[in-house]
Amino acid sequence: MSRGAVSQFIKHHFRHFNAAALVDAAEGYKRHLEGGGAMMITLAGAMSTAELGLSLAEMIRRDKVQAISCTGANLEEDLFNLVAHNHYERVPHWRDLTPHDEQALLERHMNRVTDTCIPEMEAMRRLEGALIEEWTRADKAGERYFPHEFLYRVIxxxxxxxxxxIDPKDSWMVAAAEKNLPIFVPGWEDSTTGNMYAGHCLAGEIKNVHTVRGGIEYMMVLAEWYVQTSRERSIGFFQIGGGIAGDFPICVVPMLHQDMRRPDIPVWGYFCQISDSTTSYGSYSGAVPNEKITWGKLGVDTPKYIIESDASIVAPLVFAIVLDC
Structure with a gap:
């Protein structure tokens, strides 16, 4: 396939509705970077189990991403796939599963994410073994690290x-570790490895529960990163899904403005959200971008895009345009 063939196909056929919004958002992403901007990508849902690393890793390697905010699930599930891919099972008929079928998967220690089953022993326990060594070593040494930093150390x-x-070039976490990419993981305790960590603390194997640094400290470090980066570059926000992965980091701007009394800090310079949440009452994931103006997150002139579609389809296509694939 010739360079740019995918991009050319998309631009030729994706002309209206959400298809056109995809092209507009991707071209806006490119303009933002070409103008010297930086980009944060946020990952909600189960994008790592959807193997977004196949495209996101290359985005990281080619400096199309300057920071990531993600759930603890996306952080760990990229590494689950890295070490246990051959043991995963796909269930194309997942909509037809009965409660007894689900119980059978449980008894085989296969944890289902829509059409994909993650094997507990080969994925979760294998990563746990490497992490507990890092957690207990840091605990005994009186050291403290963020969740992503512990995973960087493991990698x-x-x-x-x-x-x-799998080929490690298809792991976005490996690419991020190589770049020492800033990652922010709000609500990490709501993840498999977060639950494991709580268990080891309860068992007394880890004496200081604060050995793993948490969300408030993540916000403080995010604020420092945003202030420093925004001095030189406009920072864009590319949101995949909704929830805490997006809501947590985007709030750094109104926090700096309203709570730190820093009106000099610029708002986000680009915004795009891919979501299958349709516009609705009281839904953050379904809120249109203009609502964020009232919260001090975006400006009147901030380029804003929303693509109402399946992120597992849309995100790789947007990345293909940004990468000129």
Missing amino acids: RSGKLEPYYQ
């Missing part, structure tokens, strides 16, 4: 390499 240690079952 860089090489402990997982004997178990790699």
Whole structure:
């Protein structure tokens, strides 16, 4: 396939409605970067289990992403896939599963995410083994790190390499570790590894529960990153899904303005959200971008896009245009 073939196909056929919004948003992303801007990508849902790393890793390597905010699930599930891909099972008929079918999956330790089952022993427990070494070592040394920093340490240690079952170039976490990319993980405790960590604290294996740094400290570090980066570059916001992965980081701007009395800090310079949540009453995920103006997150002139579609389809296509694939 010739360079730019995918982009050319999209631009030729995607002319109206959400298809046109996809092209507009991707071209806006490119303009933002070409104008010297930086971009934060936020990952909600189960995008890592959807193997977004196949395209996101290259976006990171080619400096199309300067920071990521994601759920703890997306953080860990990229590495689950890295070390246990061959043990995953796809269930194309997932809509037809009965409660007894689901119970059978549970008894086999296969954790279902829509049409994909994550194997507990090969994925979750394998990563847990490497993490508990890092957690307990840091705990004994009186050191504290963020969730993503512990995973960076695991990746860089090489402990997982004997178990790699995909090409590491398709892991966005490996690419992020190589770049030492800033990652912010609000609500990490609502994740498999967060639950594991709580269990090891309850068992007394980890003495200081604060060995893993938490959400308030993430917001403080995010604020420092935003202030420093925005001095030189306009910062864009590319939101995949809704929820805490997007709501947490976008609030850094009104926090700086209203709580820190820093009206000099610029608002986000680009905004796009991919969501299958239709516009509705009281829904953050379904709120149109203009609503964010009233909260001090976006400006009147901020380029704003919303693509109402399935992110597992849309995000790789947007990335293809940004990468000129």
